Amino acid sequence: MSESALSRDGEASTPSAHPAQVDLAALLADSQVGEVLDELDRELIGLKPVKARIRDIAALLLIERARKQIGLAAGSPSLHMSFTGNPGTGKTTVALRMAQILHRLGYVRKGHLVAVTRDDLVGQYIGHTAPKTKEILKKAMGGVLFIDEAYYLYRPENERDYGQEAIEILLQVMENQRDDLVVILAGYRDRMEVFFRSNPGMSSRIAHHIDFPDYAPPELEAIAERMLEGMQYTLSPSGLAALREYIPLRMGQPHFANARSIRNALDRARLRQATRLIAQAGGGEITREELMTIEGVDLRASRVFG
């Protein structure tokens, strides 16, 4: 090789080891994150603020990636989150999706979700908690650790409670091994606020507080239809009318758990439908249509109408 060729090669590579521009569209397509986000939009009804926040996080991670390719400083952002909201608002479901999204964007290496509660982290006697917590943390490495009802970890009324120990280990890992796992704390809004107030260290290490709103009646109706579709049932016109009446009535009752209550109501309606079909047919023939249809009477037998 001649000298001039050498120097030309050298010149070409010196100005920038990194490209001056990055194809964002290619990055987006490459990560396939658009697919997951669209799926999230399609399959989860309502939850507008949650979806918006997830889009923001996805955009941030994508831009971080582009910055890294260009050679700009790209500190990996802290992505520990807290999901607050009433029961049945989809916190666990979204956490599962979150793990997928973070995996697609290359933020976590494996993208699995480890869902735990206090019992999995806190031990029964002295010296039991640390190994237990560490084992769970090791299992969650490379993925997402989802702690449901996280406020039970902290029990101020009992000063010898081992929950505090679990919190301290958790904090240490959340700080030092940010690249290895993402922690999501979930629970009811008011109790989580109390929990964060009494554990400021925890609160300051969580960058994203996402609030899950309750569903409006039309959203619950859409959820019910989505669930029935999944189970291969349909609502007759009278069934739909009954459902429309049922939802506001159920919402006014104590222990209303959003989508979970709807699921339970549908399960009970299926029970009644089965009994009705057997009583009606009495050993005779039955059509596919009948097997699939939930009538108004199946729902109206519920005690909320009483």
Added chain:
Amino acid sequence: MKITQGTFSFLPPLTDEEIRAQLEYSLQQGWAIGIEYTDDPHPRNYYWEMWGNPMFDLRDAAGILTEINECRKAHAQTYIRINAFDSTRGFETTRLSFIVNRPSEEPGFQLKRHEVDGRHIQYTIESYATQRPEGRRYG
């Protein structure tokens, strides 16, 4: 004298990156990982001390590397090895075993000659390190 044993005995010591790669491979195979340490370097010493229980159901090597580093901190001047156990045959078979830590100084072995039955000689080896009591063998 550098003692070698296990799967990569013919290679220079693995770097942490290489250790991580091996651990990732083991996890992909569905093997459980155990960490063991000892200060008795005799090649026939099969039973090393366990650093905690073997780790089952992990997805990522990060947790194991944390444990290795904890063990290195607590037992810097010992041999530490990784065992990977395969349970497909109904019991935990060691499929992979390699050293990830060794004392800074390894004094090596003495060859001992033992005369029996007249002029017959039996040979045995003994580590200079084991001439001192357990726990005080390496620095």
